Amino acid sequence: MNRIKLRSVAPVAAAITLGLSLTACGAGNEDSGSGSSDGDGVSGTLAGAGASSQESAVQAWRAGFQEANPDATVNYDPIGSGGGREQFISGGTAFAGSDAYLDDEELTAAQERCSGGEIVEVPNYVSPIAVVYNLPGVDTLNLTPEAIGGIFQGEITEWDDPAIAEENPDAELSGAITPVHRSDASGTTENFTDYLDAASGGSWSEGVVEEWPIDGGEAAEQTSGVVSAVTNGEGTIGYADASQAGDLGTASVQVGEEFVEYSPEAAAAVLDNSEQAEGRGETDIAIEVDRAVDEGAVYPIVLVSYMMACQTYEDEEEAELVKSFLSYVVSEEGQQTAAENAGSAPLSTEFQEQATTAIETITAGS
Structure with a gap:
């Protein structure tokens, strides 16, 4: 399957520039990973699949999240990005990890899988x-x-x-x-x-x-x-x-x-002037990376990996599990955990805030 890349892009606002930041926490992130959005621990089993590149980070995220939520279990099958997207679109998993964002055809199919609703697709892992x-x-x-x-x-x-x-x-x-x-x-x-x-x-x-x-x-x-x-x-x-x-x-x-x-x-430096794809929903944060940089101290062979989920789930427990786990992943604590265990570049505070805002829209349908 040859993927279709979006070539029409618009500059990402400076407020969401990707970079290294371990010292500040986005508003509302202080309790990320401690449970659901109201601070109570979540419970149940959450299934995900996707990028094997994220495997080390996901193992660390699972451990941290499950320690804070002992009644919750997160399963992640590192079958590869393509397999993860296919599993998510078919309804086999609640979320997916992918080293490439959904293309136009996949996006349409994913919206149908999510009862015709929007997709939450946020960068969560930046690595060489x-x-x-x-x-x-x-x-x-x-x-x-x-x-x-x-x-x-x-x-x-x-x-x-x-x-x-x-x-x-x-x-x-x-x-x-x-x-x-x-x-x-x-x-x-x-x-x-x-x-x-x-x-x-x-x-x-x-x-x-x-x-x-x-x-x-x-x-x-x-x-x-x-x-x-x-x-x-x-x-x-x-x-x-x-x-x-x-x-x-x-x-x-x-x-x-x-x-x-x-x-x-x-x-992280190569992403300082990255661009965001046009034509996506507010909760679909797809990034184009400038590979042809010619400045020193920049490593251009990077992957920007995503977590993708539905904005609306039929089951309330599933919705809370997805929202809580993804909130932990993009939080300061989650990003620092990935940096320590997988050598990734943490999202900037501003980008953490944008990703958290998108994830917070996840809910259960009426």
């Missing part, structure tokens, strides 16, 4: 996508966008190719390159190919896709599968949420005249 590699003896690796595109296009097949060797004069490069990609529908793939499409100068020619379009290389399911395939191979290279890179080597990416290592701070 690391270019991970396993090349014995090579501890540091600089890669240009053109080289990364050529590798995953299948045009650069040897580690000592001049496009790589010239930027790494002190490294002993040799052997065949085995690129590893996701085999499942993946928002991580979409974000990665969005970067390649914008920044590779044409060395990547397959556009922005959610499902890998090229034969060759090695395919692996979910983030954990890519990390495992790169780890167990030699001369392998892949892309994965940085929180799960483990002990693998991670490439520094050329931005302007510099090579930039991934970090939460550098990932």
Whole structure:
């Protein structure tokens, strides 16, 4: 399934600029995670599914939320972004996590699933996508966008190719390159190919896709599968949420005249001038990311992951569970928990407030 990207965008107001902020809490967030909106603990079982990139963060969110709400259970199946959206749209789960926002067709289907009501879709997780590699003896690796595109296009097949060797004069490069990609529908793939499409100068020619379009290389399911395939191979290279890179080597990416290592701070910096997609409802906060930045200290290969839910549920308990859990996720406490356990970049205070306002509209139908 090739996703249709919205190309018509409008600047995001400065008040919702994404950045790093751990010190201030949005209005009304002080009690987020302590229970429902009236401060009482919620109960019941909540089912979600989606992005495997968020798995480490979701585990931490579940633990924190369930500690504050001992009668509540949150289940999350990390089946991938595409699978999560499909499960949510079909009514199989109450919420979904996704590394890509709903496209136009999915949005219409999701609104029908939600009894014709609006969708609550909020960014909740901002993280670098690391270019991970396993090349014995090579501890540091600089890669240009053109080289990364050529590798995953299948045009650069040897580690000592001049496009790589010239930027790494002190490294002993040799052997065949085995690129590893996701085999499942993946928002991580979409974000990665969005970067390649914008920044590779044409060395990547397959556009922005959610499902890998090229034969060759090695395919692996979910983030954990890519990390495992790169780890167990030699001369392998892949892309994965940085929180799960483990002990693998991670490439520094050329931005302007510099090579930039991934970090939460550098990932957040690329979003400072991001744009919000037009034509969405007030509670549907879909963000376009500028990948072709040329300023230093910015890491452009990032994913902005979303939580998506209905604005109206038939069951009151389900509505309160969804609202309470998502409120915790975007709260200062929840964002700090994700930063500590998954290395993500916390939402700014202003963005926390906007996301919380959207989530607070979740209710049960009459």
